[in-house]
Amino acid sequence: MRYAMIVEYDGANYSGWQRQKKFSSVQEEIENALERLFNKQIIITGSGRTDKGVHAEGQVAHFDVETDLTPFKMKGSLNYFLPDDIQIIEIKKVSDDFHAQYDAISKVYEYRAFVSRIKRPLKRKYYIQIVPPIDINLIKECAKKIEGEHDFAAFSVFNNQEKQNTIRTVHRLDVLVDGEEVIFQIEGNGFLYKMVRSIVGTLIWIGKGKLPADTIEKMFETGLRELGGKTMLPNGLILKSVEYKEFRS
Amino acid sequence: MRYAMIVEYDGANYSGWQRQKKFSSVQEEIENALERLFNKQIIITGSGRTDKGVHAEGQVAHFDVETDLTPFKMKGSLNYFLPDDIQIIEIKKVSDDFHAQYDAISKVYEYRAFVSRIKRPLKRKYYIQIVPPIDINLIKECAKKIEGEHDFAAFSVFNNQEKQNTIRTVHRLDVLVDGEEVIFQIEGNGFLYKMVRSIVGTLIWIGKGKLPADTIEKMFETGLRELGGKTMLPNGLILKSVEYKEFRS
Numbered sequence: 448m449r450y451a452m453i454v455e456y457d458g459a460n461y462s463g464w465q466r467q468k469k470f471s472s473v474q475e476e477i478e479n480a481l482e483r484l485f486n487k488q489i490i491i492t493g494s495g496r497t498d499k500g501v502h503a504e505g506q507v508a509h510f511d512v513e514t515d516l517t518p519f520k521m522k523g524s525l526n527y528f529l530p531d532d533i534q535i536i537e538i539k540k541v542s543d544d545f546h547a548q549y550d551a552i553s554k555v556y557e558y559r560a561f562v563s564r565i566k567r568p569l570k571r572k573y574y575i576q577i578v579p580p581i582d583i584n585l586i587k588e589c590a591k592k593i594e595g596e597h598d599f600a601a602f603s604v605f606n607n608q609e610k611q612n613t614i615r616t617v618h619r620l621d622v623l624v625d626g627e628e629v630i631f632q633i634e635g636n637g638f639l640y641k642m643v644r645s646i647v648g649t650l651i652w653i654g655k656g657k658l659p660a661d662t663i664e665k666m667f668e669t670g671l672r673e674l675g676g677k678t679m680l681p682n683g684l685i686l687k688s689v690e691y692k693e694f695r696s
Numbered sequence: 697m698r699y700a701m702i703v704e705y706d707g708a709n710y711s712g713w714q715r716q717k718k719f720s721s722v723q724e725e726i727e728n729a730l731e732r733l734f735n736k737q738i739i740i741t742g743s744g745r746t747d748k749g750v751h752a753e754g755q756v757a758h759f760d761v762e763t764d765l766t767p768f769k770m771k772g773s774l775n776y777f778l779p780d781d782i783q784i785i786e787i788k789k790v791s792d793d794f795h796a797q798y799d800a801i802s803k804v805y806e807y808r809a810f811v812s813r814i815k816r817p818l819k820r821k822y823y824i825q826i827v828p829p830i831d832i833n834l835i836k837e838c839a840k841k842i843e844g845e846h847d848f849a850a851f852s853v854f855n856n857q858e859k860q861n862t863i864r865t866v867h868r869l870d871v872l873v874d875g876e877e878v879i880f881q882i883e884g885n886g887f888l889y890k891m892v893r894s895i896v897g898t899l900i901w902i903g904k905g906k907l908p909a910d911t912i913e914k915m916f917e918t919g920l921r922e923l924g925g926k927t928m929l930p931n932g933l934i935l936k937s938v939e940y941k942e943f944r945s
Contacts (some may be wrong), residue, residue: 457820568780571706
């Protein structure tokens, strides 16, 4: 039987979602918990990777197991075995051909920043700092240019992978301001490697006047990553949810 | 000349505000930074202690120094010497008889909780978990009983100190609910040792039906700490601000 799990994690102590030989990963921790519960190796398949230090509130993964345990009991046992910084929010039975990666319709990411000249001790773990001055209205304007179907080649870092299809659709990119906090919420049908952090970095550099206001258009036209701003630190990034036909995390 | 500083800190790595011989404290870190800047020992006086693990967004302290540095320059240098989990938000010149403890008119604390059966990895550092079921409306009702002038002896833990005056005025205790988050905001003219955490613990136990709804009245009448709920963990508590005639942090 196939099950899907919704996972929340604090990425600070992990090399990312994906299992690696030398470093601990979120996937490995969950697979270890499954092995303790079922006394055999069970591989899980995530909706996609998250990078070193990136968090998730609604990562989704699927796995197969034959068991009499209810999803509720399974969740309780796995959470008992898991560390405090990784917990399973929900487990559901899904159809046998459900696939956490291929069936994902869209994903929502959030990038959190605060505008201040001073480091904020209580925000340092889950936000990045933007030193003023910054033109938030200009950022909001330019954020709208990201929305729609575009070739996002210039907003990704290629990992020595072969040339891939870099066309993606961003359904919305909202810039929410609350006091000194600036939250970037982005929903799309898929994201390239480091794409969200490249977009946010470019918008912030435009807002700081380090890049011209037409940078987004130029990057779409040329596909040149070096026209953009830097890739922002991972600790401000959270995978909020993944949407499927069957459910939304 | 006398200066006041507004300090934000993450209390997780400190034994509390007050300098201690064996353990590192927020006060000690700031005094060490002042010593590095001015090449002499400078003692700071806080508005009051915060306990081990308790955070602050608006702790206030005063100190005396003769210097040509502007408050802005002082702040920048001190923040450079301070660790990331303690930063000075502001330094102001104050009158020579200003006293951070004795002149404090009121303080605002916030206690953060979330209601969930599952531990939340992204909230574990700055919130405590309340396992449902919980009657939030009953908590809101009982919170109103805390407001006003009362003898809070039953809501404190005495530190082998001599008998002190335990009458305090709580100006407001608001229980703010946002999704699964429950924030207790309390403002008063002064707080006894562990008073906020005892109040919140008692309210939560009432909300969970572990204590009768008239517990608050009984505790005021009798002064008995053992009638109340447990003292909640420090990581949910933040000293938000301290108010003076001259300014509010």
